[in-house]
Amino acid sequence: MSDALKVEDGRAPWDPVAGAEKGEVLDFYNIPRSGLLHANGLTYFFDCILGDGGSSGAWAYAHVDDTEMLNLLNAVGPAEYRAAAAAAITDRWVTVAAVAEYKIIESATFDAGSEGALGLSERLVKHWDRIMATRQDLRELVSATPH
Known part of the structure; x- marks a missing residue:
């Protein structure tokens, strides 16, 4: 997990860590929806x-090597780019962040397989479900413990 990017809550999803050097923007529509950064x-x-770059959605961050970076930069047409983007979040540690009002509000890092963008988004939701269930269990334990 040493190459996983630890993103910072409250930051814009296209600028997720202080001090990161902005790289090439690969998809821009009102905001940078896809690209490279160096940190x-x-x-x-x-x-x-998830969310097509709107004010709410899910964003993925994954370390890419030089070959993968070149595949992303040199992709010709939507199909080739989608294939390179999918490969960039496959079989590696991927940080997935939830975004509201164009700000990161929560993130988790997963050992991604081949589940793709939707699968990673679903894993984030399941992660939160486990946190919520554990929070409720702890509340009940605290309530049941004599003070």
Whole structure:
């Protein structure tokens, strides 16, 4: 997990960590929806994986090597780009962030397989469901414990 990007709550999803150097924007529609950034000596791919770049959605961040970076930069046409983007969030540690009002509000890092963008978004929701269930269990334990 050492190459996973730790994003910061409250930041714009296309600028998720202080001090990151902005790289090439690969998809722009009102905001940068997909692109590259450089942080901690590594290159990361970022992509709006749910919500099409609106004020709310889910974003993915994954370390890419030089070959993957070139595949993203040199993709010709939508199909080739989608294939390169999908490969960039497959079989590696991927940080998935929830965004509201164009700000990161929560994130989690997953060991991604081949589940793709929707699968990663579903994993984030399931992660929150487990947190909510655990929170409720803890509330009940606190209530049942004599003070």
